Amino acid sequence: MTQLKAGILNVAYSPNLGDGLIAECLRYGLTSSAAAIEARFIDLAGRESFSQGLKSKQRFNAIRAMLPTFALGFASRLFLSLLVQFRLKPFYLRKMVGLDAVILGGGNLLADQDLNFPKKIHCALMAAARLRLPVYLYGVGVSDDWSPTGRRLFLEALNACDLRFISVRDARSARLLEQALSPSKRDIVTVLDPGVFAALAMPPEAKNPPLPDGVRRIGVGVMSPSELKYHGLSSMDDQVLFDFYLTLFAELGARGFQVAVFTNGSPEDRAFAKQLSRSVGEDAETQAWFSDASDRIQSPTDLCQFIATCSGIVAFRLHAIIAAFSYDKPFVALEWDKKVGAFLSEVKRPGAIANIAESSGASVLDMLLPGLNPSADLSSRAFAQRSLQSVHQLGALIGQQQQRHAHEHLNR
Known part of the structure; x- marks a missing residue:
């Protein structure tokens, strides 16, 4: 046939x-x-x-x-x-x-x-x-x-x-x-x-080694103010978003995490990620815990392989969250579009979402921490x-x- x-x-x-x-x-x-x-x-x-x-x-x-x-x-x-x-x-x-x-x-x-x-x-x-x-x-x-x-x-x-x-x-x-x-x-x-x-479609590659013992990397997915506004979040204030990311980075660094900024590929998001990275600093001390992975992510496979190497994810973009779910990574979804909440309801994770206008970097990290416990059940296999x-x-x-x-x- x-x-x-x-x-x-x-x-x-x-x-x-x-x-x-x-x-x-x-x-x-x-x-x-x-x-x-x-x-x-x-x-x-x-x-x-x-x-x-x-x-x-x-x-x-x-x-x-x-x-x-x-x-x-x-x-x-x-x-x-x-x-x-x-x-x-x-x-x-x-x-x-x-x-x-x-x-x-x-x-x-x-x-x-x-x-x-x-x-x-x-x-x-x-x-x-x-x-x-x-x-x-x-x-x-x-x-x-x-x-x-x-x-x-x-x-x-x-x-x-x-x-x-x-x-x-x-x-x-x-x-x-x-x-x-x-x-x-x-x-x-x-x-x-x-x-x-x-x-299942894009399993983690062996060439991506696991993190050393005791090292935990949090991937922070960046979405630009212009993209958020274009897609309906007209109330987003540029400075509020900028400050939220910087305080989240600082909170993660202060608690001993490595921070890896990434995007889902939009040129507006990439430009905003670079702007944020410059504001964090490029000195050796900062670079020891902070990095920008945006330029390394050029395809869906790259995006998935990056997320698979992280210990946890904080992001706006729906498919950064879906990929984190698929690779059994703890995540906090940042609220911006009703489709994000709709997905979380489908996979029985309705509480894994934060509104940045009502949340601090510290509170978002506190939401993520329970999932970083090795005993946490994050299996997505049945779904x-x-x-x-x-x-x-x-x-x-x-x-x-x-x-x-x-x-x-x-x-x-």
């Missing part, structure tokens, strides 16, 4: 490496399923490498910086419309030719920031409909920020394509999507984010197996439906 080919439609090559982490885990799950599906990435932004994604984001930021504030909205909408029509439409069609199925997922894709995902997903699913490819919605996050135009584009695309299966990554997303699809009744399944089995099994079931479903289609075609 010919090996089935599925396109994973998401933002696999985004500068935010958490999206690539999801894509890698999905590919691992589909490939290791009984159907042994060959999975290919189709990046919604038309990227084909991580370096391309980073350069595109840097160019876009440079152009935005040159425009007056009043022109930003119009310029962004015009650029997006031209990009979708003249570059992405042929890109999607080219990438989908020869596939047996398209999987839209995972990540927070059913979200509407300046119509970015609504327009791209609409175009991509229309391409799938044109090629008569079955579509499977898998493990997506759903936001409550849909504009009227975004809602129309999402619903039009979902209704136009041959949508065989719908799953979301948490109960909140299920509720929001059910409301959006009303009054039509569709079965919506809740599955765990594929990143939960990152430790990882459940998440992987869900992807295997997706692979089986695609295989069964393709076999049925082939059988019906032969009997015509």
